[in-house]
Amino acid sequence: MRILQALRNKSIREGLLRSLGNLGAMVEENLKRYPYLLEYAEELKAAKLEVARNYDYWLDKAVRRAEEKASVYIAKDGEEACRIIGDIIGRGKLIVKAKSMVSEEIGLRSYLEAENEVWETDLGELIIQLSNQKPMHVIAPAVHFSEREVIRILGKLGIEGRNAEELAMAVRNFLRQKFLKADFGISGCNAFAVETARIFLVENEGNIRLTTSLPKAYIAIVSLEKLLPNDELALKSIIVQSAFVGTFPPSYINIPERDGTHIVFLDNGRSEVEEGLEEQLTCVKCGRCQLECPVYQIIGNVWGGETYSGPMGIGWSAITNTLENSYDMLFLCTLCGKCEEICPMKIDIPRIIRHLRKTLAISEDPHEPPPKKVKFFKNQG
């Protein structure tokens, strides 16, 4: 039913194809102008696999370094992460959030909204918050809404404007007051350098810079696949992430170093992946595979898992234990191979999807979950 509704919704196709047109050309230009990007991507994949082979070691090291400058917590799963962050914040606080897929993964906003005032500060993500939907794309969450629809959605807040520019300026004024009064700022993390415990974040709007610096305290959620040995690799990771989806150079690179920082390291399935899914952990979540996927171009984020959609969303949903409700999605993939072809990490996503189909097929009851995961990477490094 959801698929049929998505098929009838022309604005999904229009929005995604418009983004592909705008950003796809930029990717080609980036690769031509900066040939070192391909070398960075290769180096990054090797480093990410190496770290993933021994997350226990790298997490331990990251925690020890981070404790020198921040309050540090380890969350085994999303529920624990929400509880930890909820305890740090308490009740009745004003919270500004940067757009973060990992916070979507753990359902953080709705958890905190029960007892606090929470604002998404990325324009697209604010539109998603107000429309009570999930992001359509990792970097362009509201790409499927027309200007007219955005006028209606932002009108719920009393924010008025006749066009994109007026709406953006009205949102700027509205959220500036929230930034100045906020008790907590929350962000994810694009890359984490273990050696220095530095958090690297990229953006274009400037909301992350304000979120991480203005509030009285700052909370960063760092999922394990973001760990990299040193600053140089972390920097290369954010370069690759932005270049391969066409937003390079990003307007801002932020490396928050401030008092009142809390770092929550999140596992949520990453340290125990079944054999066959390990390559997914090298994904930088640039979102290019979403835009290039012929199925995604037609039905958008309906194709994939609950949080992570599109080709990369299948692997991430399996890792974060949310694929169970989306098994049918495995069979929407045409195995055309476009996602692997354009992936900066060259992740063989069709192989991951075939692997998950096989796992499902050998189960006696297709509604039963696949076999329990094993600690594949442990002690192999």
Add this chain to the structure above:
Amino acid sequence: MSENYFKMLIEALERNSVEVILSPNPKEEAKKYAGAVVGFAASAAADVGVIFFTGSELKRSALADHHVAVVERGAIMPDIIAAYRLALSKSGKILASSSASKTADIEGKLVWGMHGPRKFTVILEAEKNEDSASVKE
């Protein structure tokens, strides 16, 4: 710093829609921007036009309407990695900007000044009589 990097930086900044001013005395030139927040760059990446600052510039520049960066010639490095290293040698707290704040979240329409500065100007230290046109020749 080779002359080539100087030219590369100008071209990269212009690609990023940044206003570029060449001046033999950039600090004096910066005094003309009384209404703006002026910051001194720790380093600049020539190939992509990314300007690094030390952390002391953070809040002022993030809240500014117009951010002006002064870049001395010796701070220009070939790429981001080299520029990052130079900036880090000056301060443990750094950040970088490559353009004004922007968004294209509504129908892909580009809007400047979403949350941060609406305008970003870079004043580059130049030789006497050197202007943008002569550098590009």
